[in-house]
Amino acid sequence: MIAFGFATYHVAGYMRAGRPHVQRPNQITAASLPGTMYVEQDGAIYRFRHGRFTQITSESGWMQPAASPDGSKLVAVRRQPNWSDLYLLATTGRVVAQLTHDSSAKVELNHWALYPRFSPDGTQLFYAYDPKDPYNAYRVDLAIFASPSDPASQSSLEWTYPNQYTGGDLGPLPLSGGGLIFTRFSIDLQAKVHSQIWLQARPGSAGVALTKPEADCLQPALSPDQKLLAMVCTNGQAETAKLEVATFDPATLTLGAPTLLAGDQMFASPSFSPDGATIAYFAPATAGGPFQLWTLPSAEPAKVVAPRQITTELALDSTSAPVWLST
Numbered sequence: 100m101i102a103f104g105f106a107t108y109h110v111a112g113y114m115r116a117g118r119p120h121v122q123r124p125n126q127i128t129a130a131s132l133p134g135t136m137y138v139e140q141d142g143a144i145y146r147f148r149h150g151r152f153t154q155i156t157s158e159s160g161w162m163q164p165a166a167s168p169d170g171s172k173l174v175a176v177r178r179q180p181n182w183s184d185l186y187l188l189a190t191t192g193r194v195v196a197q198l199t200h201d202s203s204a205k206v207e208l209n210h211w212a213l214y215p216r217f218s219p220d221g222t223q224l225f226y227a228y229d230p231k232d233p234y235n236a237y238r239v240d241l242a243i244f245a246s247p248s249d250p251a252s253q254s255s256l257e258w259t260y261p262n263q264y265t266g267g268d269l270g271p272l273p274l275s276g277g278g279l280i281f282t283r284f285s286i287d288l289q290a291k292v293h294s295q296i297w298l299q300a301r302p303g304s305a306g307v308a309l310t311k312p313e314a315d316c317l318q319p320a321l322s323p324d325q326k327l328l329a330m331v332c333t334n335g336q337a338e339t340a341k342l343e344v345a346t347f348d349p350a351t352l353t354l355g356a357p358t359l360l361a362g363d364q365m366f367a368s369p370s371f372s373p374d375g376a377t378i379a380y381f382a383p384a385t386a387g388g389p390f391q392l393w394t395l396p397s398a399e400p401a402k403v404v405a406p407r408q409i410t411t412e413l414a415l416d417s418t419s420a421p422v423w424l425s426t
Contacts, residue, residue: 155192
């Protein structure tokens with residue numbers, strides 16, 4: 100489990116903030132946003148619509164929801180102390196199917212399944228999963244896998260082969276052209292962990308880095324037309340970061356020069372609006388405070404248009420990106 104800490108808990112450590120007593124989301128209202136959004140707090144998934152939160156699952160380890168391309172269903176993680184599984188959910192929160200069965204009578208044989216995401220055509224699910232090292236069952240380096248989204252299918256395909264003892268690859272973003280964008284971690288000669296936005300054109304290929312190691316970029320998000328990529332870059336800092344956006348060319352699989360949207364505070368889990376014009380993200384309202392929901396135009400820096408604070412009293416899970424749908 101030590102290796103798991105290098106990347107996964109490196110990310111979690113950056114995104115930690117104080118968690119004072121807060122009101123449950125279904126007891127408060129907030130500034131209204133168009134469409135529907137799903138967020139997670141304290142192990143429960145909430146639907147945010149017309150300025151009001153509605154709890155759709157129990158507070159029992161639910162996290163990291165993602166929507167199918169048509170918005171008709173969700174996939175989500177249910178985390179237990181030593182393993183996690185993927186589930187298909189109706190948009191009401193009802194469990195449709197359990198997709199993985201990762202618990203074991205022996206703790207070293209448990210598995211983690213995290214960061215699920217539907218392919219653009221809805222036929223595949225991409226997710227981070229820990230294939231076991233036959234020589235060290237306790238080494239946890241997450242790789243990106245893909246499986247058919249049909250619950251009846253049991254097949255899977257390993258897409259990435261992570262750097263060992265880094266914690267692995269996270270946050271898959273499958274491309275409409277068949278490629279994959281994700282966060283990859285590495286350790287330099289000074290034993291410092293770096294994160295990069297990485298791209299692979301096909302399963303098992305070496306792939307290429309889209310960002311430099313020293314920028315320490317992670318948590319990529321693609322606009323619905325896949326022509327803009329948002330990301331959080333820490334530049335080696337532990338408690339501050341930058342929210343950046345860059346053009347992405349799906350034809351050539353190249354990333355343009357990044358534009359700074361906002362900086363010098365903690366940011367987490369950017370996500371685009373259905374029309375691509377707005378980015379939702381998490382950030383504390385005060386230093387050391389819990390994460391709140393904010394929005395900012397995807398083409399306007401914060402010095403031009405001030406970020407809009409949507410919530411004030413919540414403690415949203417900064418590892419569960421908001422899911423924003425048009426209806």
